[in-house]
Amino acid sequence: MLAGSAAVSAESPDWTHTQLATEFKQMVPRDGGGVIVMGETRTEESLSDSDIYVSAIDGDGAVQWSHQWKGQLLGTEPYNGADRFIDAAVRADGGLAILASYLDQDLSGDISNRLTVTQVDPSGNVISTTDLDWNAGSNAAVESIQMAMSDDATLLVSRSDSNFSTAAVMSIGSDGLLDWQLDLHDVLVDASFIRITDLVAGPDGRAMLSGEIMRASEDRGMLAASINASGELEWSRIFSTPVVYGLQEGGAAIDQLGNLHVCGDLVNLNFDHTLHVAKINPQGDVLWEYNLDVEDASFFPSEMAVAENGNVYVGAHFYEPDGEGSFHGGFHAVALDSEGQSLWNNATSTIATAWSIQSTGLAVSPDGRVHVYGSGWIANQNSAHLMTTWYSDGSIESIEIWNNNPGHEKITDACYDENNEFYFCGRGEYINFRYSGIVCHFPDTFCLGDLDQNGAVDVTDLLSMLATFGTDTMPAADLNDDGSVDVSDLLMLLEYWGGCEA
Helix, strand or coil: CCCCCCCEECCCCCEEEEECCEEEEEEEECCCCCEEEEEEEECCCCCCCEEEEEEEECCCCCEEEEEEECCCCCCCCCCCCECEEEEEEECCCCCEEEEEEEEEECCCCCEEEEEEEEEECCCCCEEEEEEEEEECCCCHHHCEEEEEECCCCCEEEEEECCCCCCEEEEEECCCCCEEEEEEHHHCCCCEEEEEEEEEEECHHHCEEEEEEEEECCCCCEEEEEEECCCCCEEEEEEECCCCCCEEEEEEEEECCCCCEEEEEEEECCCCCEEEEEEEECCCCCEEEEEEECCCCCEEEEEEEEECCCCCEEEEEEEEEECCCCCEEEEEEEEEECCCCCEEECCCCEECCCEEEEEEEEEEECCCCCEEEEEEEEECCCEEEEEEEEECCCCCEEEEEEECCCCCECEEEEEEECCCCCEEEEEEEEEECCEEEEEEEEECCCCCCCCCCCCCCCCHHHHHHHHHCCCCCCCHHHCCCCCCCCCHHHHHHHHHCCCCCCC
8 A cells, every 4th residue: 555645735826827729738948937838729610620839938927929830731722630739849049849740631632640840949930840751640649759859950750650560760850851760660570569658869869768569578568779870779678577568658768978767667467557767878788777566556657857966756647446445546756866776755645536647747846846747537527637746855745636627627747947937737628619728837936955845944954964964865955966965065055044935
């Protein structure tokens, strides 16, 4: 049995931006503060007709600019279909590369999905569009498609089709031309199917990924792989438990040294989902593995992140028996140090009034707090925004439930901007069969040196720091993120002494 419930807090965002007939799916911090949100907007005339939508919002909620566009239509007759936002990557100049799927009609009248990358400058103006040499499939919504951008502006795109017959990666140079394309089925020939779950840009032009692999041999489960700048598979690693038969979810992240981190849920024969994390260096050597296996509990990771000091964070949702013949669940977070040792993992929040809970991601604050967010049905009628926040020591700070409007509410993404302001975006009120896109803002609560989170740097923080002096057991006390609590951290604490009180 996992840890017990925590009280639900009533904290609310200090402002909410609402965009009618829009669904926000992703956000990134904006230079100077604020965020850029992306998704789809729909017209008043048609429920199925949608455009790609991008908007820049300042820290005070003011919209600085917004743009929407349809995919470039290749047919002789315009076809207004459901344009679908898929993924985005930040350009070196602060602009974006946006991957989207567009319904298109060719010269013969056949309708299909196209995949196109649109690049925009920091003001949202379209710079270029690149059609990918892939048909997005007849049902693109069930495909797994990701995009990443390397330091030299090379675009990396991966795609796994719905019947798992394709698991390919392509590289597109800054000139918009195809560099290479590789289907993992061509190099991992004994695989019955492969699904790519996440893609990151590695060092020296590498495409590094996490995924799921099934094959006739016993080695099947979570996949990690690296493809070099020439499109050749450098290495692949498969992680499994003794009784594993597959993997359901997963993610990838890369640290400042180019080490790949992957996570996923390995499914055993009891149909429990164990949470597995691994770290692999650029040469393919597995540096460590971590597995969280709790009897009768199943974990479903949604996202992972690596901090500057090498700490690894994984967000997930979980389900377990409630002792009354049914199941309950909530959000779970795992924090590991750079060597794969657990900093904390047993602080799980059970949301007793919610069911059908799903985590969609996590965000980590500058002071090491962890937010896991998503959605869940409340009192069997309304889908609400849900978020659990943990302090840097693993204790639960709050469980937030925002259930303002009946409908299909969901947090889809969250981030901190450069001013330590916290935002999330997602789906809001459901009006006339259309979602409302929302962006919620929370003021800066970051207080450097306030280790006990009481709003001030005081003697209790000093005692906490001295208790961990010379160790790395309390990441929040490592104020300069150099891997240990030492004299420099003590001097920083004294510098901020008495600060942060409102």
